[in-house]
Amino acid sequence: MVSILRDLEVEEDLPVIYSRRLDSIILSDVHIGYEEEMASKGIFLPRIQKKRFLSIYRRALDVFKTNKVIINGDMKHRFNGLGRQEKEDLTEIFKDMKENGTIVKLIRGNHDNYISLVTEKFDNIELLDEIESEDLFIFHGHREIEPKDGKIYVIGHEHPRISIRDKLGFAKKFQCFLVSPIAGNSYVIALPALGGYQSGNDISLVHSGYMSPLMKRHAILEKAKPFVIVENEGIMEFPELNLLKNIIL
Template sequence: MEEKLIYNAEIADLGLFIENTLIISDLHIGYEQSLNREGIMVPRFQYKMILERLHEILKRYNVTRVVVNGDLKHEFGRITRQEWMEAKNFIEFLKENFDEVILIKGNHDNFTKFIAEKSDLAVYETYSLGNYIIMHGDKITDDIMAKDNSTIIIGHEHPCIGIRNGERLEKIKCFLKGTYKEKNIIVMPSFNFVTEGSDILHEKPLSPFLKNRSIEEFEVYGVENFEVLYFGKIKDILAVKNKFY
C-alpha cells in the first residue's frame, strides 16, 4: 500500500481517493470532435472509456463524493454539440452514482457553468478537504497560499513519463509529488484517454506551480490499469537516462 500513498492520499487508478472522496481531473470531454475539425480522424471512444473506468473504481472503493478538478470539457470559447450532450449526461451519471458532486473550474471551463446549472450544480474555484485544498492549477492566488491546508492538489499539467524501450518511447501517465513554498503538492494525471499527456522528462511544465523552477526533486508515480509504478525522483530518472542515452 505504501507505494500507492502520496501525502496520505491513495492513488486510485488515475484518480485520488481520500476518505470517501474520489478526485479526478482533466477529462476534456469532446476532445475527439476538436481533433476531427483539425483533420485528425479519431473515433469518439473517450466518453465510454471514462464511464467504464469510473465503474471499475466504484467497484474497488467506497466512494460517496466525487470532485472533478477542472477541464470537464475541452473547447475554450464555446460548447460543441458533443461536449454539451456528453458533459450533461456525464454530470447526470455522477449524480446517480455519488451522493455529492463537486465541480472545480479549469481553464477550459468558461462555459461549463451553463451545463452545470442544468443539473443544479455550481462550479467552484477551489475545494477544501481536510488538510487538502483542491484546485485546477492554471493560476495561483494569494488567498490560496494563505489557507491552512498543508497539501495542494492540482491537475492542468497532464503529466506522463516517457520510458524508452529500444527504439520505442512508451508514455505512462503519472502523479507527481513535491513541494511548493511551504506546502506539499500533488500533481494529478488527466482522466483522459485520447492522449497520455505531457512528458515531464522532455516537455516544459505548464502550471505556474511548476514552471520557472526546478522540479528535479519531485517524485514520480506511474499508473497503468490500477498498477502503481514508483520511479523515484525526476533527477534520478534523468541521471539514468543521461547515462544510457
C-alpha cells in the same frame, strides 16, 4: 491501497486519487468534446472520451467505496463555447452520475467556459473555483497562486507522463502522478489526465517544460517522485527524478 502522501491514496491502475478526509475520489482533465473539436479541423477520431470517463469513474467509486467525486478542472474541451456533441455527452454523463446518487464537486479549469449551462440543471453538482480543507488545497493549476507553508496542493492541468528509455534506446511512455515538494514543507501533486486523447506531457528536471505556474516556479523537481500507472498492472512508486535523469527523456 497505496498512500502517495498522507491520507491521499491510489489503487489498481486508476488515474484518480482518493482523499480519506473528504471521502472523495479526485480526477482531472477529462476533455469531453475533444473529438468534436478535432472533427471541426478535419481530423476524425473515434469517440472514446465519454465511454472512458464513465468506465473509470464507476470503477473508482466501487474500488474506494464512496459516492463522491471531485473533478479538478477541464471536464470539457472547447474554449470558446459549448459544442453540440460536447453538450450532449456532458448531459449524458451528469445524468448517469445523478441517477447513481453521485455527489459531484466540479472545479473550474481553463477549458470549462460555459459548462454552467449544463451543470445548472443538476442539483447534485456544485461548481467551484477551488476546495480547501485544512492543509489540503485542490484547484486546477492553471492560475498563479502564492503557495503557503504546510499545504498539499492537488492540481490537474499538467497531464504528467514519464517517458523511459530502454537499453536499445526505445521510449516507453506511462501516465503518472507527480508528487513534488515545494518550499515551506508543502507539496504539489499533479494528477494524470483522464481523457484518452490527452496522452501527457513528459516530466523532467526542466522547470520551463511544465504548464502550471506552481510547478514552473516552485517545484523542487530534483526531489519530485512519479507514481507510474502501468495499465492492467497497477501503480508503481519510482525514485526521485534526480535519480532517473539518465533514463527519462
